[in-house]
Amino acid sequence: MKIHSLGYLVVTSTDLAGWKKFGTDILGMTVGAQDSDAELWLRADERAHRVVIEAGASDEVAAIGWEVRNDVELEALVADFDAAGISYERPEGLAARRAVEDLVRVIDPAGYVLEFYWGHQVAQQLFSSPNAVGGFKTGDQGLGHVVLAAAPFEESNRFYRRTLGFGLTDFADMGGTPGHFLHTNARHHSLALIGCDKSAWFVKGGLIHLMVELNDPSDVGRAHDRAKAADIEFFETIGQHANDEMFSFYINSPAGFPIEVGSGAIEVDPATHTSVNIPFPDMWGHQVLNVPQQ
Numbered sequence: 074m075k076i077h078s079l080g081y082l083v084v085t086s087t088d089l090a091g092w093k094k095f096g097t098d099i100l101g102m103t104v105g106a107q108d109s110d111a112e113l114w115l116r117a118d119e120r121a122h123r124v125v126i127e128a129g130a131s132d133e134v135a136a137i138g139w140e141v142r143n144d145v146e147l148e149a150l151v152a153d154f155d156a157a158g159i160s161y162e163r164p165e166g167l168a169a170r171r172a173v174e175d176l177v178r179v180i181d182p183a184g185y186v187l188e189f190y191w192g193h194q195v196a197q198q199l200f201s202s203p204n205a206v207g208g209f210k211t212g213d214q215g216l217g218h219v220v221l222a223a224a225p226f227e228e229s230n231r232f233y234r235r236t237l238g239f240g241l242t243d244f245a246d247m248g249g250t251p252g253h254f255l256h257t258n259a260r261h262h263s264l265a266l267i268g269c270d271k272s273a274w275f276v277k278g279g280l281i282h283l284m285v286e287l288n289d290p291s292d293v294g295r296a297h298d299r300a301k302a303a304d305i306e307f308f309e310t311i312g313q314h315a316n317d318e319m320f321s322f323y324i325n326s327p328a329g330f331p332i333e334v335g336s337g338a339i340e341v342d343p344a345t346h347t348s349v350n351i352p353f354p355d356m357w358g359h360q361v362l363n364v365p366q367q
């Protein structure tokens with residue numbers, strides 16, 4: 074695999090204080106070394122950050138960080154971009170700002186800003202969260218997964234599958250809209266591409282959702298209780314997905330897009346996995362709330 078894992082998510086926000094409260098009190102992440110009016114880092118493990126919130130005039134996803142294993146792998150990726158005629162840039166000072174060693178920026182076919190990087194800084198202070206006692210499942214599986222509004226779908230699919238080498242775990246026809254679930258390590262999917270554009274009602278802040286996984290299912294229940302007690306808006310009730318078997322619920326983040334908080338997903342072996350069609354999203358639950366009237 075050319076890409077090791079989903080490394081981090083960058084969002085712009087009009088409400089850093091809201092993100093700080095949401096990220097720590099509800100999700101159970103901790104505050105990293107950046108904690109100013111301009112930038113907030115949220116940690117989910119030993120890394121310096123996994124979610125970067127930058128103060129801005131809007132609330133939306135700003136960049137998706139994809140980790141490669143080392144400098145040689147990043148140079149190989151750049152050579153692939155050259156061969157495929159994909160343009161990229163290395164913005165001055167951005168790698169240092171993201172606490173990584175080197176970084177290459179690409180816009181994907183749907184308009185998402187991607188940051189391919191290696192050498193993510195590790196924080197000196199151990200990760201210890203009072204609200205995510207068993208910790209987040211990251212490591213070799215990265216931050217979690219993102220689900221993108223990926224129109225034009227064929228172009229997006231070609232870019233992620235053929236240029237970046239993501240593997241197809243499974244796919245579904247979602248009422249006429251294609252959904253592809255892609256892996257890059259043992260995580261069932263680090264990325265899902267949905268063939269809709271960003272004007273669809275369930276796309277908020279540019280994203281369909283971010284998923285973070287907890288090691289202990291009890292931490293999911295406790296996060297559910299904290300979200301209820303704090304009157305956080307739910308996007309979907311608790312349930313279990315058919316494909317990754319994730320037991321999870323969805324709450325709306327301060328950026329508008331939901332965050333799926335889950336546990337217990339199955340893993341894939343990228344070397345032997347064969348793609349399957351799973352035409353139903355859930356085993357049980359996951360009722361979508363506040364669906365707009367047609």
Ligand SMILES: [Fe+2]
Binds near residue numbers: 218220
């Ligand atoms: Fe998900």
